[in-house]
Amino acid sequence: PDVGYVTGRMVYKAPDGSLTGEGCSAYMRYENVLRGLETRLGSVVGVDGGIDAVRASLYVPMRNDQQPDFVLPLSIVQRERRVVYQPHALLYEESLSVASDEFRMRTRVALRAWHALKDKAVLLNPFRHGFYAWQLFSHKWLRYLAPVFQLCALVANAALVGTAPIWNAFFALQVAFYALASVGLLLKGRRLPPPLSFPFYLCLLNGAAGNALIRFLRGERQITWTPRT
Numbered sequence: 001p002d003v004g005y006v007t008g009r010m011v012y013k014a015p016d017g018s019l020t021g022e023g024c025s026a027y028m029r030y031e032n033v034l035r036g037l038e039t040r041l042g043s044v045v046g047v048d049g050g051i052d053a054v055r056a057s058l059y060v061p062m063r064n065d066q067q068p069d070f071v072l073p074l075s076i077v078q079r080e081r082r083v084v085y086q087p088h089a090l091l092y093e094e095s096l097s098v099a100s101d102e103f104r105m106r107t108r109v110a111l112r113a114w115h116a117l118k119d120k121a122v123l124l125n126p127f128r129h130g131f132y133a134w135q136l137f138s139h140k141w142l143r144y145l146a147p148v149f150q151l152c153a154l155v156a157n158a159a160l161v162g163t164a165p166i167w168n169a170f171f172a173l174q175v176a177f178y179a180l181a182s183v184g185l186l187l188k189g190r191r192l193p194p195p196l197s198f199p200f201y202l203c204l205l206n207g208a209a210g211n212a213l214i215r216f217l218r219g220e221r222q223i224t225w226t227p228r229t
Contacts (some may be wrong), residue, residue: 004058004081005073007035007047008089023201024095025100034139035085043083043132045139047073051091055081065221066119067112074120077132097187103208108222110144110212115221117141147210178203 009032012025031046038044049069060075062068073083084152095101125143126133142149154174160167177199184200215222 001112002054003084004076004079005083005192006086006089006093007044007051007053007073007083008051009085009087009089009091010048010050012095013092021041022163023204025196026198027201027205032085035060036087038135038139039085041131041135043077043135044073044085045132045135046070047083047085048091050093051089058194060212065073065115065223067109070113070116071119074116074123074136077129099204103204103211104175104225106205107212108216108225110209111222113140113144114212114216117144144209144213145223147213149204150206151210 005211010028035044035046047069052069054076057082058076058079062071076083095103117136123129124133125195130179157167157171157174161171162168180196181199181203184196187196193225
């Protein structure tokens with residue numbers, strides 16, 4: 001009776017072996033691991049709208065500009081019910097294979113998530129919501145702020161080049177990382193090993209999050225979009 005919302009396991013398949021598809025599939029596996037761990041702690045922070053269920057008595061209508069599979073679970077936690085992950089409930093879906101399509105989708109999701117985080121900022125109160133407040137902050141707030149940290153790390157490291165060997169080494173690693181991401185961008189239509197696919201997809205993901213943050217700060221909202229065909 002303490003469970004108000006259940007989400008299943010989304011498995012993205014990349015049959016074409018595209019760089020974007022493989023990256024999306026790997027990212028989803030990472031998210032599923034986090035959801036399993038969060039369920040052990042109490043409630044998960046994010047769910048998959050394609051495979052979820054909510055108690056009818058706890059359902060609340062959403063506004064057109066809200067992201068139901070993010071706002072509704074947060075509303076359930078607000079009402080002191082659990083949101084849990086059930087890995088045996090499976091949904092298979094083909095991932096997007098075109099980088100520009102993935103970028104637009106990730107931007108839309110992040111933009112709507114920012115508005116949800118703003119609307120549900122009350123959940124960041126640890127005295128009321130305990131450890132879940134930290135889960136929400138670390139899993140979502142810090143996640144969508146990652147491009148800011150990534151840019152700051154690069155700029156700060158560049159300013160420290162020449163001051164000590166360790167900063168030179170860190171800067172060389174960052175340059176190598178972005179070089180691999182650039183190679184991945186140039187070869188994105190081919191099947192590539194993880195050393196190339198991971199930097200590319202991480203930069204795509206954080207680039208979309210950065211774009212969404214800028215649009216959020218401008219007060220933009222996105223209600224409709226063109227689905228894949």
